[in-house]
Amino acid sequence: MEVDSNVYQTLLESTKAIPWKIDWKSMRFSYIGPQIQDLLGWSADSWIGVEDWANRMHPDDRDRVVNFCVAQSQNGVDHEADYRALTSNGSYVWIRDVVHVKRNGSGEVESLVGFMFDITERKQNEEQLLALQKELETLSFRDGLTGVANRRMFDAVFSKEWTAAQHSGEPLSLVLLDIDFFKQYNDRYGHIRGDDCLKRVAQALDGAGKRPHDFFARYGGEEFVMVLPQTDAAAARQMAERCRILVLSERIAHEDAVGSKVLSISLGAGTITPGSSDAPDTFFHLVDQRLYAAKMQGRNRVVFTDAVAQP
Structure with missing residues (x-):
């Protein structure tokens, strides 16, 4: 049974995960879910190329994440990356990008598709746990x-x-x-x-x-x-x-x-x-x-x- 592409888009845009796609040759977004505006405040049409993605990342995370993702993508390896994303009001949200590398018939990288997940609450819980562990270690x-x-x-x-x-x-x-x-x-x-x-x-x-x-x-x-x-x-x-x-x-x-x-x-x-x-x-x-x-x-x-x- 064939499913209309509009159905797929509706499903993608109804999830909390934010779908996106980047054309490898042009390094431009061919799609990003409108949920991105609810999460970060930036409209979907403001995400033009990978520069927007990199520039809207915490400076302390930028080099590490960009270098890692580029290297993994060049090698055709699926990967994940956690980083702090800048919101339009100047605050930061923890994001996990899950990336799949698509190849063409010749085996060359064609595009990157993935999902952004808001993991802020998880990171806060992890930080609280680490603080508790340090406190317990100090007490020990x-x-x-x-x-x-x-x-x-x-x-x-x-x-x-x-x-x-x-x-x-x-x-x-x-x-x-x-x-x-x-x-x-x-x-x-x-x-x-x-x-x-x-x-x-x-x-x-x-x-x-x-x-x-x-x-x-x-x-x-x-x-x-x-x-x-x-x-x-x-x-x-x-x-x-x-x-x-x-x-x-x-x-x-x-x-x-x-x-x-x-x-x-x-x-x-x-x-x-x-x-x-x-x-x-x-x-x-x-x-x-x-x-x-x-x-x-x-x-x-x-x-x-x-x-x-x-x-």
């Missing part, structure tokens, strides 16, 4: 209680800075610290006060006058860690001592602390210029031993180690 690297970076983030940063120090030959310092008598603090004041205590300590130390590339995180429980790139032993000692004094200056009452009635911290610190045979886990364990030594020596103090890189 943050400690839920204190708001500072967490153990997962520390592992990533420490590994990166270790590799950087190996390549640059610059010293890398690490400070581990632990709240003194924290179990006794929770036993006396309760876990809600204990959580508030952790938050106060984290906030005080996160603002300890660090340089932009220094890093602070909650390692776990009442233990925190600082990574200090390009920091020699003297500067690392100063930073550790500054942290100890900062916590004391918070004057957090702790009636069950031995020898003092305010909250304090113990710290282990170390500096290394890592060589190719050094391992970050070994260095971390060494600094952790110095933290343990600070606890054993009476707490509220810094114990430091100079780690010597292996040749």
